[in-house]
Amino acid sequence: MRIQPARMAMMLLPLLAMTAQADQWADVQAKQSLSCGVYSDVPPFSAPNPTSRQLEGMDVDLCTALAKHLGVKLELKPLSGEARVPEVKMGRVDVVIANLAYTKTRGQQIQFSDPYYVAKEMLVVKAPLADKPRAYFEGKRISATKGSTSEQSIRMAGANPVTFQDTGSAYLAVQQNKVLGVVTNAMSAQKLVSQAKAGGVELGIVSEPMALEPIGVGMRLEEPAMLAKVNEALYAMDQAGEIDQIWNRWIGPDTEYKMVRQERTQKLSEMKFEALE
Template sequence: MHKKHARLALMLLPLIAASAHADQWADIQSKQTLGCGVYSDVPPFSSPSPSTRQLEGMDVDLCAALAKHLGVKLELKPLSGEARIAEVKMGRVDVVVANLAYTKSRGQQIQFSDPYYVAKEVLVVKAPLADKPKAYFEGKRISATKGSTSEQSIRMAKATPVTFQDTGSAYLAVQQNKVLGVVTNTMSAKKLVSQAKAGGVELGITAEPMALEPISVGMKLEQPVLLDKVNQALYAMDAAGEIDQIWNKWIGPQTEYNLVREERVQKLAEMKFEALE
């Protein structure tokens, strides 16, 4: 019996060690550093400063505020959009703050904090159609970039997606009357409307979003302590007005993006929205 117990203890040792190592919050505290993944070059979220070549942007400032509230130093880790999920899963970054939207498939791979804002997929149409409800476009041809969440949102709205390699080509299809509108994120949509107006074309954005995308901090699965710490920090940042300050600096009403922050940090589990795949 004693030998069996000894063998069992030896078998359990690697599991115990792995479990201890898996506590990412303990690791962060031990190294006193938060490894925060951000875009390598996607302004205004994170891109090299023209003067200093240091990364700057909305997500960089959010990482700095998050690290401050967690009581640790910040280590920025630039990565591509495609690598955001993989880098978190493999533990190469502690968190990712890179305009990361919650989707069903991503939610099976990593865990998400409570969102600090809600991005919207919106429909850009010629001005006379801007006051039409979303239901009006059911069965109609709508353009988007291929493989994007914009394409998914068109299908969710029961419209017919016509896809292109880039937003410019998708918009050209609107100009050529091949589709009734183009779906993209709010920031890109406002740019399209502004650029079209400068060229003498009147466009509008329909009032009802095609889809909602909660933007959150991404972390490795099964890290409840880290998730709780990040959520606590986000609510504290919100209450102190820090998120508003960062927002207004980079994408607020006085910037070229002219976006108003409408939502506060809120519980992801209590949000009422149809998640994209």
């Protein structure tokens, strides 16, 4: 049976569309540039320099290193927090590096590289309670910002979340003994403890995290070549010590955040953690 040319073209269109859509790495090579979405103003990850107004920060440096390892030029694209996933999903940026944590919902919309670090939701309490195990706080009232992953982690740990519009208000509830503690990310937790101490208040951090959040590079779904190239670059950056250097510059032990990088780049598929929604 002879198939008409017009019909043949119609049959081939879906296949051609799939081929074009599934070759993002070829597109990056063709244009010889990588568009990398970063926060528009969230220090220390990405924010305008007060003098030059150029974006700078940990994620900006990671984008720069990634583009270098991929052998292409870098095009930074500032984004709001809410736009990080949609901009990748719609193909308006090739990748996003904006302290982006893997969650179940995000994992259905975009694909993630292997994480280059693991963020932790930590419980900040008054100093006498800091040595208690996480299980001690089951059924207790714990504060967090409304709608945050911190709020989710409180529920996952079996405690009762009391939510506020910002971390400052959530911490005030601890001071007023309305809750036993406040949950926030490890960076903010360290900063909160330091600031409280300067004000004469002794706080501590419960050692066991409330939740783990793998942080990776976000990309479009079903782009295996792009995923492989980004992962290859991340492991090379780690082996060369570049990620450690960037980490220490922006959030390391000698900065106000005093963060120690404990995990190396690792396979997301092999991590043992309960993903947040």
